[in-house]
Amino acid sequence: MNKKEIYKRLKDLGIKDVRLDEEMKEHTSFKIGGPADVFVAPEDPEDIKAIIELCRQDNIPFLVMGRGSNLLVRDGGIRGVVIKLGERFKVMKVKGLRITAAAGVTLSSLVNEAANHGLGGLEFAHGIPGTVGGALFMNAGAYGGEIKDVVEEAEALDSDGNIITLGNRDMKLGYRHSIFQERPMVILKGTFILKKEPSHEIRERIRDYNRRRQKKQPLTYPSAGSVFKRPEGYYAGKLIQDAGLKGFRVGDAQVSELHCGFIINVGNATARDVLQLMDHIIHTVKEKFQVELSPEIRVVGEE
DSSP states (O other), X not given: OOHHHHHHHHHHTTOSOEEEEEEGGGSSTTOOOOEEEEEEOOSSHHHXXXXXXXXXXXXXXXXXXXXXXXXXXXXTOEEEEEEEOOTTOOOEEXXXXXXXXXXXXXHHHHHHHHHHTTEEXXXXXXXXXXXXXXXXXXXXXXXXXXXXXXXXEEEEEOXXXXXXXXXXXXXXXXXXXXXXXXXXXXXXXXXXXXXXXXXXXXXXXXXXXHHHHXXXXXXXXXEEEEOBOOOTTSOHHHHHHHTTOTTOEETTEEEOSSOTTEEEESSSOOHHHHHHHHHHHHHHHHHHHOOOXXXXXXXXXXX
């Protein structure tokens, strides 16, 4: 089935926002990426279910994404269907010490909503530029906190099209890992259990974390955050700096001079630039320190 046929089939399902040859650089924080054959922004879980059923029936590859803040899309783009859980998946509900948020809710919005209700424990996530779905997928963390510390359960669409609920243990949350990376499921929402605290104390912690980020991270350039996982006993950024790679550049992809754990797009970087720079970093660090760096960002699409 070609992309125009896929487009028509999705439109026939009643899906409103379907696009052909959508440039993925418009949907990633790196501002990099070739076109997706078909791009769709569903409005509710039933839409997602219908889209995925269609893809599975006809063996059409599909990718589910949020804000694209941890994603590098190759220059050849993505074949098949990209399903973006964005603007329409931003519902939040607070009940007691629990806050439930749809997969498309940004982490900053989630933390602010919790703070408005005097619920603490999520402040570490305020500056992470992703969504609830992405945070659960990666078990996002910063400043000593991780999603696994506060998530109670998640709702997901499984490979049979059933909506299932997974508890904290079911999600197999480890360092930048979850069961969602092992099994084909689509995260729909998460429920977090927090603690009652004065809102002004929560907001002060948020401000403190944000000050630290602004001082140490290259927030003025497009990037995908930390490129490499933290090797046991080391910090990736320090290894890269000690290897003499601060400011090293391939095309318009550059090792940040502010934080060597970040690769930034200083102009019109391509995915090829970034991948060549990543390979050079991995090789150099291995050669100098015998430490193997492992990518934290997801790389998808075709050359």
